Amino acid sequence: MAISSPKIQLDREQSMAIVLTGGLNEQISNVELNPGELIVCSNYVDQEDIYSGYQSVRGYERYDGTTLASTIDLDVDPTAWSAASVSYVIGDYVTYNDYIFEALTNHVSSTLNAPDSNTPGDSIEWEYLGLAGEHDITREARRTAIGTVGGAACSGPVSGVHEYKDSIYAWRNDAEVVTIQTFMYKATGTGWTIVDTSADPMNPDATVKAINGRFSSQFSNAEVMVWVDGVTSGFYVYNGTTVTFYDNTSTNCTNLPSTAPKNLGIWKNRLFLIYDDGHIFFSSVGDPLDFLGANTAGEIFVGGDVTDIIETPQGTFAIFTKDTTKFLYYETDPAYEYFAFRLDTFSNTIGSKPNTAKNILGTVYFADAQGILSLATTQAYGDFGAKSVSKKVQKTFALHQENISFSVADVASGRYYLFYTDSANTTNGLVITFKGTRIKGITKVAYKHKITCVTESRTTDGNHAYYFGDSTGYVMKMFSGTSFDGQEIVSFLTTSYYGYRSPRTWKFFHRMKFEASSNSRFTINIKSKYNYSESNMPSTNSLNAVISGAPGVWDEDLWDSFVWSDGAIANNTYYFTGYGTNMSISFRSASKYRDIHNIHNITIDYSLQSTQV
Numbered sequence: 001m002a003i004s005s006p007k008i009q010l011d012r013e014q015s016m017a018i019v020l021t022g023g024l025n026e027q028i029s030n031v032e033l034n035p036g037e038l039i040v041c042s043n044y045v046d047q048e049d050i051y052s053g054y055q056s057v058r059g060y061e062r063y064d065g066t067t068l069a070s071t072i073d074l075d076v077d078p079t080a081w082s083a084a085s086v087s088y089v090i091g092d093y094v095t096y097n098d099y100i101f102e103a104l105t106n107h108v109s110s111t112l113n114a115p116d117s118n119t120p121g122d123s124i125e126w127e128y129l130g131l132a133g134e135h136d137i138t139r140e141a142r143r144t145a146i147g148t149v150g151g152a153a154c155s156g157p158v159s160g161v162h163e164y165k166d167s168i169y170a171w172r173n174d175a176e177v178v179t180i181q182t183f184m185y186k187a188t189g190t191g192w193t194i195v196d197t198s199a200d201p202m203n204p205d206a207t208v209k210a211i212n213g214r215f216s217s218q219f220s221n222a223e224v225m226v227w228v229d230g231v232t233s234g235f236y237v238y239n240g241t242t243v244t245f246y247d248n249t250s251t252n253c254t255n256l257p258s259t260a261p262k263n264l265g266i267w268k269n270r271l272f273l274i275y276d277d278g279h280i281f282f283s284s285v286g287d288p289l290d291f292l293g294a295n296t297a298g299e300i301f302v303g304g305d306v307t308d309i310i311e312t313p314q315g316t317f318a319i320f321t322k323d324t325t326k327f328l329y330y331e332t333d334p335a336y337e338y339f340a341f342r343l344d345t346f347s348n349t350i351g352s353k354p355n356t357a358k359n360i361l362g363t364v365y366f367a368d369a370q371g372i373l374s375l376a377t378t379q380a381y382g383d384f385g386a387k388s389v390s391k392k393v394q395k396t397f398a399l400h401q402e403n404i405s406f407s408v409a410d411v412a413s414g415r416y417y418l419f420y421t422d423s424a425n426t427t428n429g430l431v432i433t434f435k436g437t438r439i440k441g442i443t444k445v446a447y448k449h450k451i452t453c454v455t456e457s458r459t460t461d462g463n464h465a466y467y468f469g470d471s472t473g474y475v476m477k478m479f480s481g482t483s484f485d486g487q488e489i490v491s492f493l494t495t496s497y498y499g500y501r502s503p504r505t506w507k508f509f510h511r512m513k514f515e516a517s518s519n520s521r522f523t524i525n526i527k528s529k530y531n532y533s534e535s536n537m538p539s540t541n542s543l544n545a546v547i548s549g550a551p552g553v554w555d556e557d558l559w560d561s562f563v564w565s566d567g568a569i570a571n572n573t574y575y576f577t578g579y580g581t582n583m584s585i586s587f588r589s590a591s592k593y594r595d596i597h598n599i600h601n602i603t604i605d606y607s608l609q610s611t612q613v
């Protein structure tokens with residue numbers, strides 16, 4: 001006869017507080033995960049710096065230099081529907097049973113039907129727009145008025161975006177049946193205004209790379225914008241008034257190749273032009289228009305196409321190919337009259353994906369085929385070491401690494417964004433959040449537009465702003481607004497299945513307290529799951545928590561509503577009945593009106609029952 005294992009009966013209630021931090025971890029088993037780490041995440045980031053918890057991501061919105069849609073207040077509720085009204089015409093707005101509707105046909109009193117709030121959107125006479133008090137008719141009208149780059153004169157994606165002297169510039173193909181050139185535009189108070197490049201038109205299908213700089217011997221040492229487009233055999237200089245083109249027919253540029261440079265940089269008072277196959281030409285000191293070797297200009301060959309360049313915090317010039325990393329040093333050498341460059345190979349196995357190298361918090365981060373890496377210096381000047389920082393999300397990285405396209409270093413919040421474009425219409429990415437120089441966690445974002453170019457704007461007052469061009473011709477201001485350009489931001493996360501100190505012991509889970517904060521009312525769905533969501537386990541609990549601007553109270557009549565005071569951190573209780581050896585908590589929100597919110601920590605009350613056999 002089989003002898004069953006004894007069961008130890010325990011029913012002492014216990015509590016455990018869990019700080020929500022650490023981000024995604026795909027590389028170890030659930031038993032090894034910290035309780036605040038995540039197994040699923042989208043559009044949440046680890047809170048920056050010293051704060052704990054997960055924060056919903058900020059939105060982005062279209063931009064053309066005119067008023068941003070997010071600055072327009074939400075509308076005051078329109079007039080309530082009334083059968084006694086004489087008439088409604090197409091476009092009129094009404095409220096009915098706490099909903100807002102738009103008239104789709106003209107109505108007179110004898111034929112007027114009430115909006116159908118039970119089946120919103122099904123009516124042929126009224127269009128359901130949402131809950132009363134949560135509509136944005138005027139805001140969306142402002143958004144619609146913001147145009148694509150060049151409007152009807154252009155077509156296709158934005159091929160470049162850049163900031164110069166506090167203004168945003170963008171490039172896009174013209175709209176001719178047979179495209180003949182790329183146009184350049186400036187964002188102004190009246191929208192996109194064309195910049196005259198007719199003297200030297202840019203070829204179509206450009207990939208613009210631009211940089212700002214001063215040169216001691218040219219342009220009166222004033223800041224200019226220099227750019228290349230990847231398809232025209234030369235470079236452009238803009239001083240805020242006039243665009244001038246230079247190529248190998250220009251004075252002191254005759255040794256430049258006849259092919260198009262793909263990228264450029266400014267270092268040590270020189271302009272660097274980067275061509276295919278690893279050829280890099282640099283100008284003479286102080287003069288970006290002089291590439292003759294006799295005047296301290298020259299050429300460097302690194303072997304292989306250059307994928308990215310960046311000046312390191314230590315003052316060296318990092319040059320990446322697909323699978324090599326080299327450093328250019330500037331040295332004083334008596335054998336040279338003016339300067340000496342030394343090119344050293346750091347690695348013949350580590351390289352960089354295009355457009356991914358960024359300086360943040362004194363370290364260069366970039367994406368290689370093996371992961372997101374950092375270049376950290378030792379105390380000895382110029383002695384570099386590389387290490388992967390993306391091991392926790394290596395499965396996601398490996399799945400998307402062939403489609404990595406761009407990166408952004410959000411200096412203000414201490415985050416590095418790495419984007420990949422697997423879809424024709426969307427862009428997803430990984431977000432690293434730092435605490436000082438230490439990584440707090442890596443999470444995921446899912447944008448609803450395809451990014452085709454990005455830029456950082458550093459205004460004269462020192463503020464940072466970020467913009468991207470998309471595949472439909474719009475420029476978007478990042479980290480701005482409460483929506484993805486008028487579309488809902490859907491944010492969700494799921495914590496690890498945690499065993500609460502005893503992974504083999506059955507437990508009754510009674511209640512959860514969680515701390516959250518927000519500057520505006522929002523609704524969040526909460527769900528608890530047990531025993532890895534096995535099919536033989538009881539169904540999960542789910543409820544909506546409402547966070548609003550009312551005083552912080554627990555409403556016993558509306559047991560599924562949690563109310564926070566504006567901007568405060570408060571905790572409230574979520575009652576549930578669950579049974580299992582472990583439990584996971586999921587949070588989900590969807591809104592296009594609400595400011596970011598933070599979920600800081602949770603405290604679980606539970607009692608031990610018996611040991612699993």
